[in-house]
Amino acid sequence: MSDIAPAMWEKLPAGETAAIASAPSLTYWQDARRRLWANKPAMAGITFIILLILAALFGPFFSPFTYYDQNLKLANIPPAFDTYTVTDGQGASTRFFLNASNFNLYEVDSGGHVLGILRGERKDMIKKAQPFKFGDQTVTLDYSKLPAKLVLPDGAELRPSGWSWNMTYLFGTDQLGRDVLVRQLYGARISLAVAFVATLVNFFIGIFYGGIAGYMGGKTDAVMMRFVEIISTIPLTLYVILLMVVLNSGLISIVIAIGSVFWVDMARIVRGQILSLKQQDYVAAARTMGASTSRILTRHLLPNAIGPIIVTLTMLIPSAIFIESFMSFIGLGVTPPLASWGTLTSEAVETLRAYPHQLFFPAAAISLTMFAFNFLGDGLRDALDPRFRK
Structure with missing residues (x-):
């Protein structure tokens, strides 16, 4: 039974025909394309594949490094790190981060670019400590207990000033210092x-x-x-x-x-x-x-x-x-x-x-x-x- 009241039914005037609403006719491939576009996981897969192809073809041209460039001084650098800031008596500040896995300090700028490795004083192999001088300020790397920590002359631990992304090596470096x-x-x-x-x-x-x-x-x-x-x-x-x-x-x-x-x-x-x-x-x-x-x-x-x-x-x-x-x-x-x-x-x-x-x-x-x-x-x-x- 229809829910439309009989009073709502009217005859068409003579000579007029009813319009039939129908969807547009699609070919097999047009319908397949429509259904593929409606499939979100498939479209995400296509997007990723296209981006991967473009990155593989053109990405290396925008990098200053090649796949075989080695720099052992900058080996095993992570893609992100805690930065520390030390200010000497003249007001000059030095930013760096500690790689706790190899006990090295690396200088970075405010933008997160790695400038190089910092050379410290002679290591104390008995106490497992190494001092680093920043002008008239001295910071000691203490790795007698893990994780390693940085200690100021008064015995206080130097706290990191915040996280920073590695803008020189976005994915870090490997054991040979390659990007x-x-x-x-x-x-x-x-x-x-x-x-x-x-x-x-x-x-x-x-x-x-x-x-x-x-x-x-x-x-x-x-x-x-x-x-x-x-x-x-x-x-x-x-x-x-x-x-x-x-x-x-x-x-x-x-x-x-x-x-x-x-x-x-x-x-x-x-x-x-x-x-x-x-x-x-x-x-x-x-x-x-x-x-x-x-x-x-x-x-x-x-x-x-x-x-x-x-x-x-x-x-x-x-x-x-x-x-x-x-x-x-x-x-x-x-x-x-x-x-x-x-x-x-x-x-x-x-x-x-x-x-x-x-x-x-x-x-x-x-x-x-x-x-x-x-x-x-x-x-x-x-x-x-x-x-x-x-």
Whole structure:
């Protein structure tokens, strides 16, 4: 029953027609784009990936440091620190911070820029103390008990004047005094290069290999898929180690390893899609009209399977990045002084207890990148699924 009173119903005058309100008609790709834009995690993933690409490509050009510049005097500096201020008899003030892990004092300016290491007097190894002179003022670094503290001549402890961000090295420095931020950006370049190689390999080998196997069927399919099964049974780690016997350790070996075996999952998925699509009527019609095998694959079958292909491709990219990071972590990836997220993580594990920030940044970069691609893959899966179309 309608809630509208009968008195509210009126007949249209003769010659007039009712206007029908309808939503605008959207194509499949327009509707998929609309649903993808409405997916907030997927859009956050796309935004992060775009920013990561821009930072990796152009970020190092804005830094005065390179990934191999070393300054042992400024090693293991944190990205933020407590600053101290000492004023001598002439009214001159000196700002510095204490690195409690290596018992060094570093001078900084009011803007948080690191000016250099401060040289103290001779250390008293028995009392575990070292005096520092600032004009006629003396401050003693007492590290007899941890944490170390700064003591004034009257015995009072010098208190910090406030926190300050490290504006010279935004992410701090590593154990060799290299800028962690620049090395992070170069590591992003390597990870993105691996992702690009994995995308090309999956697209040009996995898609067409699986497409041919699925469309041809019969003995051709059996032989081609047995070859895929042989490759997939070899552990990737063992395969990379075997490559190291022939090739030197480095990015080239990782690229060759990923390029030669990473396409098998894509080939299996594409084969399954083609097996289900080749029974459709439009394929039989194209075959009846004399279309070649390559035309049927490229113009009819693969375009109709592009949704699962894109989703799978997006999901496989973080796997390739993780494989490169893991190989570099165990020493089978890029060689020093080249930087990748895996090598940065491996180096930071050695100093985890003293300098946890060195492990935080590469670990966060790997995690956020994998989350971004997974969110994007989930969003594409929902957007390209015709069952969700409205």
